[in-house]
Amino acid sequence: MSGDPATLAADLLARARAAGVRVATAESCTGGLVAGAITEVAGSSDIFDCGFVTYSNAAKERMLGVRAETLAAHGAVSEEVAREMAEGALARSAATRAVSITGIAGPGGSEFKPEGRVCFALARPGAPTLTLTRDFGAIGRADVRRASVAEALSLLIASL
Template sequence: MTPAAILTAAKARGLRIATAESCTGGMVAVALTDVAGSSAVVDRGFVTYSNAAKQDMLGVQADTLAAHGAVSEPVAREMAEGAITHSLADLAVAITGIAGPGGSEFKPEGRVCFGLAHKGAPTFTETIDFGALGRDRVRHAARDHALALLSRALQP
């Protein structure tokens, strides 16, 4: 589903969308708001690159960050749920990962964690290892995957 189709489907269901992004720096919000008329569906986008921003803007818990690190499904879950709590949205997608260069043995370059929160439903999380594709390609792959998550959430 294209960003335009995501917006059309959300509008038809009366849903508002928020994004919570770290390693993509707002790329999902840009993809959605590049579409004319997106203001009818997109409530807001949070770019929470630092741990402090994740805590201040989305309510991610310091204990969660300390126990799991920023690149983890528990943090992606709290980001997505925080985006719902701190917005007028019904549906939120969150992204936190290591675009590169760099990484570690335990959290390699290209690892990205996603969260998808929908009011009234359990929050979905997953981790995708895109591999060391290079910073730009990892970020674009993460953006595209987040859009696919929104698309799946809007399927009838």
């Protein structure tokens, strides 16, 4: 999803405030940029509960409850891990929406998990967790991260 993260974050704030929704983030390859985009907007404390930056697999397990078996079977860059990250963030916060991101911002990657592949999940109470994968391509680390932030914010907005 394209869009300016600042504009998307302001839109999220207005919509989540109107809906009485609180948000949590679980980030790997974006290193807290989604939480940063949200909290850049004045008044974000009305909707933002917390963010988890879980760059290592050990942190994903320890902080979010991602299962070692899931990591071993699918790797960190997978919809399965994104799902467990989002569900873990939802369970470990006062949020009613949690978004997660795990991917390969670059440089690097492999034939099976190329640079620019990012997996997302959106969890909310009483609904199935949504997962999706975006292949942004080898557009450079900063642009993959920027596109990932926009996608995550768009997922949160769409859930409202």
